[in-house]
Amino acid sequence: MSFNAELTVAIMGATGTGKSTFVNLASGSHFQVGQSLRSCTAAVQVSEPFSVSGRRMRLVDTPGFDDTTKSDTEILRMIADHLAADYRQDKKLSGIIYMHRISDLRMSGVSKRNFSMYRNLCGEKTLRNVVIVTNMWGEIDPSVGAAREQELATDDILFKPVLDKGAIMLRHLNTVESAHAILQRFVDNHPEALAIQREVVDESRNLDATAAGLELQEEMRREIEEAQRRQAEELRRVQEAMAAAARAHELRQAEEIANARKAMEEETRRAQLAHQQELARQDEERRREEQQRAELERARLAEIEAQRVIAEEQRRLQEEMASRARAAEEEQARMREEIARRMRRAHRHGGGCTIA
Secondary structure (H helix, E strand, O other): OOOOOOEEEEEEEOOOOOHHHHHHHHHOOOOOOOOOOOOOOOOOEEOOOEEEOOEEEEEEEOOOOOOOOOOHHHHHHHHHHHHHHHHHOOOOEOEEEEEEEOOOOOOOHHHHHHHHHHHHHHOHHHHHHEEEEEEOHHHOOHHHHHHHHHHHHHOOOOOHHHHHOOOEEEEOOOOHHHHHHHHHHHOOOOOEOOHHHHHHHHOOOOHHHOHHHHHHHHHHHHHHHHHHHHHHHHHHHHHHHHHHHHHHHHHHHHHHHHHHHHHHHHHHHHHHHHHHHHHHHHHHHHHHHHHHHHHHHHHHHHHHHHHHHHHHHHHHHHHHHHHHHHHHHHHHHHHHHHHHHHHHHHHHOOOOOOOO
């Protein structure tokens, strides 16, 4: 490669990792920078040439695979078409920068998917031309950032596998000097074709048959399976919730029925008690009435008896008075008879006799 040949470095990474900001800072470009949740880089953008250590360099700003307006397939085709077009003109990349926010608490599934996609897009042979750039150091405590940086570099499911194959990891401190110090790493690199360029141009593969395309299809399959799993899990959760709700409803109904039955039984018991009390009251009332009737009957009989006794006594007295009257009359009649008899006797014996 001629020393005067223009260098090209691709800037890759997830949406919102500061790719366009890095390009603007390093090259003096004015690419739109996202300030919201929507992706800003909707197409591959190439900066105007600028100088790094006396070498002309261009930066290629690429959209992230987690774009908010385009599918991952569209993003992959967009990047592959641009890289294939450059490769057909014998333009190869002197390096690739992969941007990662050190401020992220953890490397999310989206970030891991992005990095895996770019790794397949680059291929294993070009990893020595890859620089992983961590940025946004001003948003966290330096000691926290250093700990995260160490984890990224030593964890087998993060950046360690590519670092072991020749990639390096550097910090970007959001200054022109820091950006150019990173780009300085590519000045003496030997440009190499990426895997996606060899597969599409040299091997005439369809995009779906490339390593990146196959990885994307596998990722889509995993996402579909995961979505189906989540859907099945959500369906199971909903069914369990519905079953639990049904059981709770049945329990509430059973409890309501039991409470209603208990209330009915209590009401029946109170009604029966009130009925029994009413019967007892009526019995007592009848007993008192019968007692009163008996007392009245006894009083009536006593009065009748008293009247009978009085009448009997009156009759006896009347009979006694009548008897006495007859006796008196008889005595008077006897006395008159006796007087008459004596007068006759006296008359018979010469009269003049005084009757004493």
